[in-house]
Amino acid sequence: MRIRTVTHPLRSLTFVALSALVLGGALRLIAQDLPNLVPDVVDYKKLIPLLPDAPSGWTAENPEGSSDEVQGSKITNVHRDYHKGDGPDAPITSISILDSIANPDYVTAITDSWKQESNTSDGYSKPMTIDGNPGYESYENDQKHGSLWVLVAKRYIVEIETQKQDAKELQEWIKRVDLKKLAEIK
Numbered sequence: 001m002r003i004r005t006v007t008h009p010l011r012s013l014t015f016v017a018l019s020a021l022v023l024g025g026a027l028r029l030i031a032q033d034l035p036n037l038v039p040d041v042v043d044y045k046k047l048i049p050l051l052p053d054a055p056s057g058w059t060a061e062n063p064e065g066s067s068d069e070v071q072g073s074k075i076t077n078v079h080r081d082y083h084k085g086d087g088p089d090a091p092i093t094s095i096s097i098l099d100s101i102a103n104p105d106y107v108t109a110i111t112d113s114w115k116q117e118s119n120t121s122d123g124y125s126k127p128m129t130i131d132g133n134p135g136y137e138s139y140e141n142d143q144k145h146g147s148l149w150v151l152v153a154k155r156y157i158v159e160i161e162t163q164k165q166d167a168k169e170l171q172e173w174i175k176r177v178d179l180k181k182l183a184e185i186k
Contacts, residue, residue: 039101039102040074040101040102041067041074041075041076041099041100041101041102042067042076042099042185042186043067043076044065044066044067044076044077044078045065046185047065047076047078047097047099047182047185048063048065048078050078050097050177050178050181050182050185051063051078051079051080051095051097051177052095052176052177054082055082055176057084058082058083058084058093059082059083059084060080060081060082061080061081061082061083062080063078063079063080064078064079064080065077065078065079073102073103073106074102075098075099075100075102075103076098076099077096077097077098077099078096078097079094079095079096079097080094080095081093081094082094082095089164090164091162091163091164091165091169092162092163092164093160093161093162093163093165093169093173094159094160094161095158095159095160095161095173095176095177096158096159096161097156097157097158097159097177097182098156098157098159099155099156100155100156100157101154101155107151107154107155107157110149110151110157111134111151113136114127114134114135114136114149115127121141122140122141122142123138123139123140123141123142124137124138124139124167125137125138125139126138130150130174130179131179131180133150133151133152133179134150134151135148135149135150135151136148136149137149137167137170139167139170143163144162144163144164144165144166145161145162145163146160146161146162146165146167146169146170147159147160147161147162147170148160148161148170148171148173148174150174150179152179152182152183153182153183156182156183156185158174158177158179158182160173160174160177
């Protein structure tokens with residue numbers, strides 16, 4: 001008579017889970033001794049000067065910025081708001097610059113979404129290139145709300161957001177940001 005050994009499925013899963021825990025711990029120990037190959041984001045103070053002054057007839061708020069670590073990834077972000085007049089129909093523009101060098105998956109996900117194009121009576125969205133940099137523009141006709149994103153040096157995402165302005169103003173605002181100088185900041 002032959003005795004047959006049967007492995008219980010839960011024992012196999014337990015072995016796999018324990019093996020994964022041990023291997024994961026070993027990999028973390030090894031990784032601690034390896035140099036960090038992810039480049040550091042720049043200090044936000046280097047990016048603030050790239051937020052332009054207000055154009056004639058406009059008021060600019062004080063620029064804001066920070067360099068933070070979020071869920072293990074470092075990011076630097078600077079931002080400035082611009083207003084022309086007061087009231088609910090006053091034009092507003094916001095400019096933000098995000099250094100996402102430490103999170104290439106985020107950059108890939110964002111730029112992959114820029115491949116879609118649409119044009120309807122409600123507005124449009126389209127990929128574009130600005131000074132050799134990939135970008136994406138969208139505009140809502142009824143709200144007179146526009147957004148323009150540009151990826152500079154494969155790390156900086158510049159976002160222009162306009163409210164209560166014509167679509168052509170997005171292009172005028174991006175011209176105020178020195179994209180060549182931004183590309184040189186490391």
